[in-house]
Every structure is written in structure tokens, then in C-alpha cells.
Amino acid sequence: MKLDFYYHNPTKIYFGKTALEHLPAELANYGDTVLLVYGKGSVKKSGLYDEITAVLQKAGKTVVELSGIKSNPTYTQMLEGARLVREHQVHLILAVGGGSVIDCAKGISLSAYCKGDPWERYWVNFEDVDNEIVPVGAVLTMAGTGSEMNGGSVITNEEKMLKNGRVYPPEVYPKFSILNPEYTYTVPxxxxxxxxxxxxxxxxxxxxxxxxxxxxxxxxxxxxxxxxxxxxxxxxxxxxxxxxxxxxxxxxxxxxxxxxxxxxxxxxxxxxxxxxxxxxxxxxxxxxxxxxxxxxxxxxxxxxxxxxxxxxxxxxxxxxxxxxxxxxxxxxxxxxxxxxxxxxxxxxxxxxxxxxxxxxxxxxxxxxxxxxxxxxxxxxxxxxxxx
Missing domain, CATH: 1.20.1090.10 (Dehydroquinate synthase-like - alpha domain)
Known part of the structure; x- marks a missing residue:
């Protein structure tokens, strides 16, 4: 191996059929308000939405929702999530879905308190993130992107016709990810x-x-x-x-x-x-x-x-x-x-x-x-x- 490297992966992984049982303990590490981010409704059809909201309710969390995240998450959706984080003073962003939902959640987490235009600063000019980053947790429902255990966030700017990705440092990684293979059964x-x-x-x-x-x-x-x-x-x-x-x-x-x-x-x-x-x-x-x-x-x-x-x-x-x-x-x-x-x-x-x-x-x-x-x-x- 000829190239020097630095390695740090801070994401906690809970893997298997009982993985969701660890969510209450993780929620206890964060404040009262959670932004629940998910896609177009498959989590509701599968019953997972009800399971997670029941856990959130039992933990005494105030839940704000951002639904309808596209398979190629858009900058407009990300900015809406950032607005909700600021407006409701969100302490944790919980992404429930596949990599697109998690990518969007990470984008929200680092954009909510960005000074200036997040797209230009972070996805185009690749500036260092110099503002508060809201913690992200994930419940994975589709395997493929690896977003559950890295700092990647790919966002589509529909106005500019650009789909840009960036791998952010470990501070942006999900703090924890819940991986139950059974949740992927309902994926087409x-x-x-x-x-x-x-x-x-x-x-x-x-x-x-x-x-x-x-x-x-x-x-x-x-x-x-x-x-x-x-x-x-x-x-x-x-x-x-x-x-x-x-x-x-x-x-x-x-x-x-x-x-x-x-x-x-x-x-x-x-x-x-x-x-x-x-x-x-x-x-x-x-x-x-x-x-x-x-x-x-x-x-x-x-x-x-x-x-x-x-x-x-x-x-x-x-x-x-x-x-x-x-x-x-x-x-x-x-x-x-x-x-x-x-x-x-x-x-x-x-x-x-x-x-x-x-x-x-x-x-x-x-x-x-x-x-x-x-x-x-x-x-x-x-x-x-x-x-």
C-alpha cells in the first residue's frame, strides 16, 4: 500500500432483526424535537412509519415531518428541510428510507445554519463547513448507496440542471444507522x-x-x-x-x-x-x-x-x-x-x-x-x- 491515509468512521451500526430496539436509547442522546424525513409513502404502506412514530412518541419527542423526498433529492426539498430545522429548532434529523432520503437529510443538516448559499459554498466551491451541523440518524429501507455509513450527499439542482455530490468529513456522517434487512423486502x-x-x-x-x-x-x-x-x-x-x-x-x-x-x-x-x-x-x-x-x-x-x-x-x-x-x-x-x-x-x-x-x-x-x-x-x- 503506497498511499498514506486517514480513517475515521463514527457511525454506530445496529444490524439485524432487532436493530430498531436500539432507537429509544439513541433518541435519549438528543433534544426534544426531531425532523422525520422520508420518501413518497412506502414507509407508511409497510407499517414502518407507525413503528417509528410510536417510538418517537414514547420517547416524548416533538416530531416535524418532511415527506416526499425524490429518488434524486432536489435542492428545493433540501432547503425546505433546512427551513423546518431553523423554524422548529430541530435537535435530530431522522432519515427513514434509502440513500436518497439519507443524502437529503445530511444536506439539510449542514445547510440549515449555513451563512450564504449552501449550493455554491458546499456543493460547487467545496468550502469547509464552518457552521453548526445538526445530527442525523438513519433507518435504512433500501440497500445500495452506502449513505448510511458515510458523509456523501448527492443533490440535484433542478434550476441549474446539475446533480452534484460531495463526500463530507466524519462530522456529517449519520451518528447511528439502523439496518434491518427485513425492511428491504418491500422494495420493488x-x-x-x-x-x-x-x-x-x-x-x-x-x-x-x-x-x-x-x-x-x-x-x-x-x-x-x-x-x-x-x-x-x-x-x-x-x-x-x-x-x-x-x-x-x-x-x-x-x-x-x-x-x-x-x-x-x-x-x-x-x-x-x-x-x-x-x-x-x-x-x-x-x-x-x-x-x-x-x-x-x-x-x-x-x-x-x-x-x-x-x-x-x-x-x-x-x-x-x-x-x-x-x-x-x-x-x-x-x-x-x-x-x-x-x-x-x-x-x-x-x-x-x-x-x-x-x-x-x-x-x-x-x-x-x-x-x-x-x-x-x-x-x-x-x-x-x-x-
Whole structure:
């Protein structure tokens, strides 16, 4: 491992069927007023909303609600949450839902007392957060983003047609997260598989970089193998507890920064998808699936050894008698087959993108990359291959 690193993850994880039993003890650590943030109503249909509000009521909390958070949370929604925090002097923001809800809650937490425009200061100029941060707790209902155990917050500014993400320092991480795999059973199949591929993409973004012998790469390979194995079981039986628990933990590990330690990292697939999402409002994991294969075919010549290793160690392809190019392509073909197995889209047309959008997406995408630095022209080439 060649790169120095600092690691601190302050999030407490309560995992398993009894995880919610720890919520009362956590609530006791905060003041009287809680902002309850959730999505479009699935938590009410599942009965989880009633369970949580009963716990809040028993704990004597005053509850303020912000509902209807979109799958791509908007800056407008985030600002409304910030207004509620100030108006009601909220002591804890409790996010109940998937990564979008948790991302929005974190955005609210650091924006409520921001001096100036939070978007420009924190999501565009990446300034240090110099104001009070309201604590966040989470009850996770969809596995995929890893937002339950990190400082990431991806917000869509609809007015500017920008979907920007930033990883904030540990002060912004959820103070605690409750992870009961049973809460993910009610998620529709499309969202389940989108979350699975989001996790896979997080792992690949960190994996496809560097040439050193890095312990982190071995960890990533193991998590990818576990994810693929459990995904196949969950596709056949969505209520297989062991499979869903493995998927949920893979998602948390995949972006709690452990699998990025001492890694250069890539993240260009995510940067492209963010702008695709700004224009189409597509499911994040589905967008990643459509972009990944053309992108990895585009960059694999620049990082052949890692792609050969991916084929061998993740997909168990015997590569000894193959050329590096053939081995790399064989691994990418296995990834293609996995996307097909999940039933995810493989073209941008399926996600609502038009040909006219492609240069707009390319020109507004944050440029970067791992084995190859991507220019706007490179990104447009990938988008055309995805279309």
C-alpha cells in the first residue's frame, strides 16, 4: 500500500432483526424535537412509519415531518428541510428510507445554519463547513448507496440542471444507522437490483485504479464476489434473509471508505451518471449499469493488468492461456451478463435520454478518471456507445 491515509468512521451500526430496539436509547442522546424525513409513502404502506412514530412518541419527542423526498433529492426539498430545522429548532434529523432520503437529510443538516448559499459554498466551491451541523440518524429501507455509513450527499439542482455530490468529513456522517434487512423486502425488484448494481459500481470505481499490491483490492474482490453470489439468490427469493443481509452489508462496506483506503480511485462512471440523472431523473443504479460497460471497454486498454485480475479473481475466468486483451474483455463480458441477469437497462434510450442530451451531459460532467483522464470528448464517445 503506497498511499498514506486517514480513517475515521463514527457511525454506530445496529444490524439485524432487532436493530430498531436500539432507537429509544439513541433518541435519549438528543433534544426534544426531531425532523422525520422520508420518501413518497412506502414507509407508511409497510407499517414502518407507525413503528417509528410510536417510538418517537414514547420517547416524548416533538416530531416535524418532511415527506416526499425524490429518488434524486432536489435542492428545493433540501432547503425546505433546512427551513423546518431553523423554524422548529430541530435537535435530530431522522432519515427513514434509502440513500436518497439519507443524502437529503445530511444536506439539510449542514445547510440549515449555513451563512450564504449552501449550493455554491458546499456543493460547487467545496468550502469547509464552518457552521453548526445538526445530527442525523438513519433507518435504512433500501440497500445500495452506502449513505448510511458515510458523509456523501448527492443533490440535484433542478434550476441549474446539475446533480452534484460531495463526500463530507466524519462530522456529517449519520451518528447511528439502523439496518434491518427485513425492511428491504418491500422494495420493488427494480429498486432492489438498482441498489445492487450501485454497490457493484462503488466497488469498481475504487478497484479500477492503481498498479500497486494493495490489501484494499483484495477486500474489494471479496465483497464483489459476495455481492454477486447473494444477488443471484435474492433474484430467486427476495425474502431470503441471509442474501438480503449480505447485500445490505456489502452496500455499507462498499462506500464506508474502507474499500477506498490507499486507493487513487476513479468515479468517472458516477460523474457521468449524475448528469444523466439531472437530465432524465433515472434510477441511479440503472444509469450506472447503462454507462459502465462502454466506459470500461473504453478505459481497459490503459489498465489491462487490473482488468485481467478482475476477470480472474472476481469472475473466476482462467486467464493463463489468454492474451491480456482477451482476458480483460472476458471479464467485461461477464459483467455485461450480470447486468442482463439483474434485468437492468443497457442503453441510455431505455432511461429516457435523447441524442440531443448527450453533448449537454458530456459538457456538464465533472472530468476525471482512473487509468485514463477523461475529457469532454471522451465522455461524449462513451455516451454515444451507451446510446
Amino acid at each position: 425488484k427494480y429498486q432492489m437490483v438498482s441498489g445492487i448494481f450501485d454497490t457493484m459500481s462503488h466497488l469498481m470505481e475504487q478497484y479500477f485504479s492503481g498498479t500497486d499490491d494493495n490489501t484494499t483490492d483484495y477486500l474489494i474482490e471479496g465483497v464483489m464476489r459476495s455481492l454477486i453470489h447473494s444477488a443471484r439468490i435474492a433474484l430467486k427469493n427476495p425474502e431470503d434473509y441471509e442474501a438480503r443481509s449480505n447485500i445490505m452489508w456489502c452496500a455499507a462496506i462498499g462506500l464506508n471508505t474502507v474499500t477506498g483506503l490507499a486507493k487513487e480511485q476513479d468515479w468517472e462512471v458516477h460523474m457521468i451518471e449524475h448528469q444523466l440523472g439531472a437530465y432524465t431523473d433515472c434510477a441511479h443504479g440503472a444509469g450506472l449499469a447503462a454507462i459502465s460497460i462502454p466506459y470500461y471497454k473504453y478505459i481497459s486498454p490503459y489498465g489491462l493488468d487490473k482488468f485481467v485480475r478482475f476477470a480472474n479473481n472476481v469472475w473466476e475466468i482462467p486467464t493463463d492461456t489468454m492474451t491480456k486483451e482477451d482476458a480483460a474483455n472476458a471479464g467485461i463480458e461477464k459483467l455485461t451478463a450480470f447486468i442482463e441477469e439483474l434485468g437492468l437497462p443497457q442503453t441510455l434510450r431505455e432511461l429516457g435520454a435523447t441524442e440531443a442530451m448527450l453533448p449537454l451531459i458530456a459538457n456538464s460532467t465533472v472530468q476525471g478518471g482512473g487509468y485514463k483522464h477523461m475529457t469532454a470528448d471522451d465522455i461524449l464517445n462513451v455516451l454515444k456507445a451507451c446510446y
